[in-house]
Amino acid sequence: MPIKTEALVATLRGLIGTGNVIADGEALETLSKDYYWYSPVLRRQLDDKRADAIARPGTVEETRAIIAACHRARVPVVPRGAGTGNYGQCVPLHGGVVVDLGRLDRILSIADGVVRAEAGARLGSIEAAARAEGWELRCMPSTWVKSTIGGFFCGGSGGIGSITWGGINAGDNVKSVTLMSCEESPRLIRLEGADALPALHTYGTTGLMVEIEMRLAPRVAYDQLVFSAPGWDRLLDWTDAAARRADWPKRLVSQFEWPIPSFFKPLRRHLRPDEPASFLLLDREKADAAVLSAAEAGIGCVYRRPLGDPPQPPLITDFTWNHTTLWAITADPAFTYLQAGFGPDFRGQFAALARRFPGEILLHLEWTAGNSKMTRGAAAGHAPDSVAVGGIPLVRFTSEDRLNEILRACGEIGVFIANPHTCHLEDGGRHPNIAEKRALKAEADPLGLLNPGKMRTHPVNPFQ
Numbered sequence: 001m002p003i004k005t006e007a008l009v010a011t012l013r014g015l016i017g018t019g020n021v022i023a024d025g026e027a028l029e030t031l032s033k034d035y036y037w038y039s040p041v042l043r044r045q046l047d048d049k050r051a052d053a054i055a056r057p058g059t060v061e062e063t064r065a066i067i068a069a070c071h072r073a074r075v076p077v078v079p080r081g082a083g084t085g086n087y088g089q090c091v092p093l094h095g096g097v098v099v100d101l102g103r104l105d106r107i108l109s110i111a112d113g114v115v116r117a118e119a120g121a122r123l124g125s126i127e128a129a130a131r132a133e134g135w136e137l138r139c140m141p142s143t144w145v146k147s148t149i150g151g152f153f154c155g156g157s158g159g160i161g162s163i164t165w166g167g168i169n170a171g172d173n174v175k176s177v178t179l180m181s182c183e184e185s186p187r188l189i190r191l192e193g194a195d196a197l198p199a200l201h202t203y204g205t206t207g208l209m210v211e212i213e214m215r216l217a218p219r220v221a222y223d224q225l226v227f228s229a230p231g232w233d234r235l236l237d238w239t240d241a242a243a244r245r246a247d248w249p250k251r252l253v254s255q256f257e258w259p260i261p262s263f264f265k266p267l268r269r270h271l272r273p274d275e276p277a278s279f280l281l282l283d284r285e286k287a288d289a290a291v292l293s294a295a296e297a298g299i300g301c302v303y304r305r306p307l308g309d310p311p312q313p314p315l316i317t318d319f320t321w322n323h324t325t326l327w328a329i330t331a332d333p334a335f336t337y338l339q340a341g342f343g344p345d346f347r348g349q350f351a352a353l354a355r356r357f358p359g360e361i362l363l364h365l366e367w368t369a370g371n372s373k374m375t376r377g378a379a380a381g382h383a384p385d386s387v388a389v390g391g392i393p394l395v396r397f398t399s400e401d402r403l404n405e406i407l408r409a410c411g412e413i414g415v416f417i418a419n420p421h422t423c424h425l426e427d428g429g430r431h432p433n434i435a436e437k438r439a440l441k442a443e444a445d446p447l448g449l450l451n452p453g454k455m456r457t458h459p460v461n462p463f464q
């Protein structure tokens, strides 16, 4: 360990207690990593990266003291929630101190359809507390049981619920965020409404989020439904129509090409061999109508269970969004993935990909609210203005060249890809507000100490 870090570790131990600072062993390794290993490209780039120390503050004041000490020592600071991010987002590229915010986990209030929580609060705890008060999270990742609300805002995008409410960027889902700056005397910066948007999905480069306010949706009692049909197109037509039905309040619409369902070991006995499957979380009051409508289209409902309150496993969400990739890699480590947004002619795009890469790409689709201008209303009446087809297709990985060829081919036919094989913010997706993100970074992190290297185009980066 460099001498300056050794001195810093001693300082940090003095500030928050020896037990809350880790400077060696397996825990140091584990807390330096996330799920970047989904990508063979990132595995090569990030396997040897790790922090010099992990600090686990329990209060905002302890967090402030840690940041001030790291700033004095000019040591990089990498915020961390539960470490479930996929692109090495919280893997330190230049060592330094990982600040694990998991102890900053108080749910401060749930009132008037808004949750106010510390950034390390787990989404699973928030969802359970919200449901007890007649509310639910508008959107959450499939890792909702474990991941933190701060990690979701800084590293995620959307997921369960996004079919109705869009992602974190959409509408007024985010009420406010409070960031701690990385300066000699760290300040709290509270950003509300549209002003909070530049702080989202910035991989911890624009301040440490310490407190969050997120708007909630009225609680709905859901059924978990799985449908199966002998043909992809038959199931696709019905699933797409179901996703667009404003009179069916829902939280999830996913479809998987065979053999993806065969990877879902715990559900295998319910699933029909050689058939694609669709997973829906649907208002229980509409579930009978959905099953009937599917039967009329020649589609079977092969699994139906109420979602408990609070939700308890088995959860069909555990097989959707980027959990699908996890099941696939577990079944066959040669799989990796893409994050795709398809256009209005998504059927044509699927056909073009199948023609060009037969058997190499397996379709996993997720439907979401198509834009951020959503009508607001009671749960039963709430419907997005439009619906978009996206997803997380699986790719049988052979080489980086071939993967890049697939990425290029997607671009050529108008399939948008948020590239999951890079840990650089700008290369991983669309950032129409990147100038505002840079300006916020310049204000909150003038020395460029926060997660250095991740915001590639930030002009101040002393580590590159």
Ligand SMILES: Cc1cc2nc3c(=O)[nH]c(=O)nc-3n(C[C@H](O)[C@H](O)[C@H](O)COP(=O)(O)OP(=O)(O)OC[C@H]3O[C@@H](n4cnc5c(N)ncnc54)[C@H](O)[C@@H]3O)c2cc1C
Binding pocket: 034, 035, 078, 079, 080, 081, 082, 083, 084, 085, 086, 089, 090, 101, 119, 120, 140, 141, 142, 143, 146, 147, 148, 149, 150, 151, 152, 153, 154, 155, 156, 157, 158, 159, 160, 202, 203, 204, 205, 207, 208, 209, 210, 320, 321, 322, 323, 326, 451
């Ligand atoms: C199986 C699987 C399924 C997934 N499904 C989804 C999905 O459906 N939707 C989705 O959007 N994502 C998904 N993800 C990615 C990830 O789980 C989510 O984005 C999750 O919300 C991240 O939360 P976390 O607490 O684990 O954050 P971490 O991984 O700890 O951090 C994510 C990023 O945010 C930064 N960060 C964390 N906390 C703070 C803070 N308080 N202040 C500033 N920066 C901070 C970190 O530095 C890092 O850059 C999935 C990942 C896996 C492995």
